[in-house]
Structures are given as C-alpha cells and as structure tokens.
Amino acid sequence: IRASDGVNNDIISPEYNILIGFEAPLLYINELMASNSSTHADEAGEYEDWAEIYNPNDFPVDIAGYYLVDDHYSDPNYALTRIPYGFTDQTTIPANGFIVLWFDEHLDQGPLHINDKLGNSADAVYLIAPDKMRVIDSIMWTADTNLATDVSYGRQTDGGDVWRLFGVGQDLPATPGESNTSTAADDPLAPQAIPSLSVYPNPMHSQITIKLDNTRASGTINIYNLKGQLVRQLEAASIQTWDGKDSQGHTLGSGIYFLSVHQEGSPRLTRKICIVK
Known part of the structure; x- marks a missing residue:
C-alpha cells in the first residue's frame, strides 16, 4: 500500500501476508505463568515464563505460522515472531489437548520458544492468526492480579470464562500442559454455580x-x-x-x-x- 501526502512524499506500508479463505480454528489461551522459578522446566532444564494453548476441537491443530506475542502487540513498530513451520510433531496440538510455549527469548532452543518475556506486574498475551489480521484469543493482567513467582493465571475450566490463580499459595496447583478442569473438579470447595x-x-x-x-x-x-x-x-x-x-x-x-x-x-x-x- 502506497500513500502520498500531496507534496511527492510517499509512504509505503509494511508488508502483510494474507491467506485468502483461511478459517482459523477455535483455540484458547488457557493458562500462563509470568514468573517461573521452580514449577515447570523447558527442554533445556530452564524455568522460563510460559503460556498454554488449549485446542477444544475434535481434530488436531498445527499452530505453525501463528504468532504468540506479549503486550508488544499494541506497538505498530514491533516485529512479530512467527511460530516456525517444519516442526509438525512439536507444533501440533492434539484434539482436546494442550501445548506449552516458552516466553524466554531463546529461539535457538526450538519452535515453541517465543522472542518475548512476560511481566508479572502487568502484561498481556495475544494469539494471532497466520494472516496477522485476526486475534484468535488474548488475555491481559495488571498488578492487582497478584501474579507472584510460581503462580499461574488460568481459566478455572478449560476454555471457560472464569480466570483464577493456581500454584504456590493457592488451593490448586498450576497445570502446564494439562487440564485445568480436572483440577478444579477435584476441589471440594469449588462453587456449584460458576460466576x-x-x-x-x-x-x-x-x-x-x-x-x-x-x-x-x-x-x-x-x-x-x-x-x-x-x-x-x-x-x-x-x-x-x-x-x-x-x-x-x-x-x-x-x-x-x-x-x-x-x-x-x-x-x-x-x-x-x-x-x-
């Protein structure tokens, strides 16, 4: 796209790849941890920030080509990092399954590593479709969310509307790569009528x-x-x-x-x- 200001000064927009006819399947950001010191280690044995994606469909979904980004998404000058193609075994979420991606700025450690770090005081996570135009899901938190070290923020039930804290100091553990629903169902104090x-x-x-x-x-x-x-x-x-x-x-x-x-x-x-x- 080229625009002119009327005095021969042209501005060319950034390049966008648009997939014609692409129908993005339903996916959820299901749980995240913005300060991980001992809860869950990555392939390198390092405790890094992470986010979990839940696939509620009855078919697998390969998230290669998608983008996972923090609150830099609101910065028009920020270059999004694509989840790379060519690693189907690692980037495919099984039907009704989960995948964990690492916000550690270590792209050299594999396709599930994101070139961002999360902030536990205030930040956001966005899952962006391959066309860069659609936000599949997003979640934002602020300081009053109280995301302490080794405390995760997740949906009380997988794909549900209610978000709560899990992990250290909470009544339920963090469950990276696993269902939140089964954990909540085991809680005898869980409310019968969910807000x-x-x-x-x-x-x-x-x-x-x-x-x-x-x-x-x-x-x-x-x-x-x-x-x-x-x-x-x-x-x-x-x-x-x-x-x-x-x-x-x-x-x-x-x-x-x-x-x-x-x-x-x-x-x-x-x-x-x-x-x-």
Whole structure:
C-alpha cells in the first residue's frame, strides 16, 4: 500500500501476508505463568515464563505460522515472531489437548520458544492468526492480579470464562500442559454455580450491556486499553450499560479493550471487547 501526502512524499506500508479463505480454528489461551522459578522446566532444564494453548476441537491443530506475542502487540513498530513451520510433531496440538510455549527469548532452543518475556506486574498475551489480521484469543493482567513467582493465571475450566490463580499459595496447583478442569473438579470447595460475565453487542458502537450471573459480592468493573491502562471503572451490578467513555467523559476510539470484574472472594472474570466507530 502506497500513500502520498500531496507534496511527492510517499509512504509505503509494511508488508502483510494474507491467506485468502483461511478459517482459523477455535483455540484458547488457557493458562500462563509470568514468573517461573521452580514449577515447570523447558527442554533445556530452564524455568522460563510460559503460556498454554488449549485446542477444544475434535481434530488436531498445527499452530505453525501463528504468532504468540506479549503486550508488544499494541506497538505498530514491533516485529512479530512467527511460530516456525517444519516442526509438525512439536507444533501440533492434539484434539482436546494442550501445548506449552516458552516466553524466554531463546529461539535457538526450538519452535515453541517465543522472542518475548512476560511481566508479572502487568502484561498481556495475544494469539494471532497466520494472516496477522485476526486475534484468535488474548488475555491481559495488571498488578492487582497478584501474579507472584510460581503462580499461574488460568481459566478455572478449560476454555471457560472464569480466570483464577493456581500454584504456590493457592488451593490448586498450576497445570502446564494439562487440564485445568480436572483440577478444579477435584476441589471440594469449588462453587456449584460458576460466576459468568456476558457483554453484548460485541463489537460495540455506542454502548454495551454488561451482565453478571451467580455473583453476590460487591466490587468493580475495570476497563483497560491495550497498554494495560485503566480507562474506566464502574460499580459491579447484575446488569448495566457502558457508554464507551473513559473516566473523564471522553468517547474512546475504535480498538480492543479488556473488561475485568473484581469482586472479593470471587474468581476474576475477563472479557475482550471491541469498539467500532
């Protein structure tokens, strides 16, 4: 794509590879650990940051050609690193299975190593389709998520909506490469009615409805931009609307935002929302 400013200064856009007709299968970022000192070692025996991808389909999915990136995704000048082709045995997620990728900046150690490191105070993980255009899944966290060393952040049930902490100091262990659901099912204290969060319409234009079910505690609904900055905070209620404005009353621009419900004693509920103007 070439653009001219009218005085003979041309700008050429970066090169994009677009796969015509590509249908990305459903995949989930299922669990991650941003500070790993003793929980799970990679092939080199090193304890590195990691993220787990879950394939809920009844067929295997090869993630070669996909991109896994941290919050650098919001930086237009950042060069994404592709998960390499040619390692099918290592990059294929079995049906209803899991794969662990390492955020350690050690690309020389194999195809499952990502040229990024995760931050436990605030960061994000994005799974990007091979066409670089579609975000298959994403999750963001902030300092109040309390991601300590050897504590993971994962879905309470595989592919589910509720996120919670696992690992050191928690009632359930981290489970890299394994099901979170079986672990939660073994917990005698697990709630029978799982809290849920729904938002609609999504993408939104001028307003969005936020609906909470099976939650009783008071709390807040925090809305963050891609940089992890808090742009709006609402009181948690069973149902309410948000007008797409920040805390200063300014209308937010088009883009991806994260809506996170914070309630004492309840699992964290997170939703990715898209504003389209």
